[in-house]
Amino acid sequence: MIAMDEQQQAARSWFEALRTRICAAFEAIEREAGSDATFDYLAWTRPPDGDAESGGGGVRGLMKGSVFEKGGVNVSTVGGALQGDFAKTIHGAAENPAFFATGISLVAHMANPHVPAVHMNTRFLATTKRWFGGGADLNPPIPYDEDTADFHAALAAACEANSPPGDYPRFAKWAEDYFWIPHRNVSRGVGGIFYDHLECGDEAAFDATFALTRAVGEAFLASFPAIVRRRMGMAASEADRETMLAYRGRYAEFNLVYDRGTSFGLKTGGNIDAILMSLPPVATWS
């Protein structure tokens, strides 16, 4: 395990506890649907770069259920030296490539096309600077205004209760810009929030930004399971399922071509199965 200071340990502990609560919430939904699906956990370690501050690893959680066709919840805590030119692209790493990252990342692809897929990720990074980043967005193959409104309202409330640094209008716009598929000129979903580089230059800034990060996690836990319960019993046709599979093709395109987290993972020696866990279980292209 890599050495961690107090802030790093606190962030890591939060992400791991949140993982446990989210996985329990998702498993409870499976129970309600009469399925006994549970998360399988796979631990992985990052090969050290050769000094005491490098290495770490994570745990990939994966559930294939009757409601969650593929639910993946990962936590990881890694550190080391960013390689070559890539270091220059990471905040605060241009002169010194040492980095530390801890976070939670989840993606759920749902069996019923009426239930939205979802992504949520929050993380704490340290280079010569320290910051939190994160986001959550809803990806409904068949969108319902009520679901979109509830999801956004929960995230807006989390931001407003922790402002600054929370700033829902700015983060919602950021998500709109980020979760965009330029080559198709469409959004990947109905948005949510996205934010990055919320700097923690002193302890007060860390406390405020960490509080926002926790509130985003709580907002996710309060809103997404409720949306799932609202939709999971709806009847779906074969055409609905085809709509979903084509929608997932767009999702795979976004993640493989544009997603910064995927690119960061592939270039920092992360675990391939954990990084690409976000890809849908099945997708189609016409």
Add this chain to the structure above:
Amino acid sequence: MIAMDEQQQAARSWFEALRTRICAAFEAIEREAGSDATFDYLAWTRPPDGDAESGGGGVRGLMKGSVFEKGGVNVSTVGGALQGDFAKTIHGAAENPAFFATGISLVAHMANPHVPAVHMNTRFLATTKRWFGGGADLNPPIPYDEDTADFHAALAAACEANSPPGDYPRFAKWAEDYFWIPHRNVSRGVGGIFYDHLECGDEAAFDATFALTRAVGEAFLASFPAIVRRRMGMAASEADRETMLAYRGRYAEFNLVYDRGTSFGLKTGGNIDAILMSLPPVATWS
């Protein structure tokens, strides 16, 4: 239509005639399998950049058959100005972003997991320089040494009969390096050839390189349909089909993350459906 000189017209005519012959060969295989599937052709045009030398377009050919689950054969002839920094990454375009490109590009994803998927592409580019590029590689979900050997032998013969510029050992190694999925540390298939920037500084060089290009097309036509006929009647299990769908997931990853042709198309205003035609009809991720 964009203005073309004699070399550009000759290259374009060859690629379009080859398209017609390949589509006929693929349709003949469908007939032998008792299917009446045929190619659908969709013409598209590239919006002009604003001067007389820009615009053009292409034709996307798509067949969904019983042997060819998804066979796509595209031709395109486009010209214009490469945008901004992207121009600097293209041979001969750093000082002057004007470009012309004509070529054929095909990908076939097969219904039977014992039949290899295949890719073939040859093209003629003109910036301040002129060159041919291309390649072909075999992607068997379930590999057979005999198929791999036949495919490579046909391409090797085409190179040897047109050497120089043909150079099978170099081009086969180039394909090995190019069709590599670094994040998984695996090849995308069993290789073939890849080459680029075979410069045509004078007429003799154009003639020799164009002859190689034609020979690569003929080698494809002589070898791939024979491999399909050898395998298309083999019985496949559900497990074989699952192997194929997971193999196709790797293929989609390669094309979306690493393929230069895909990236070139997305950044030069090409037709999205034509560019992403290479993606499999269905793919899975575990």
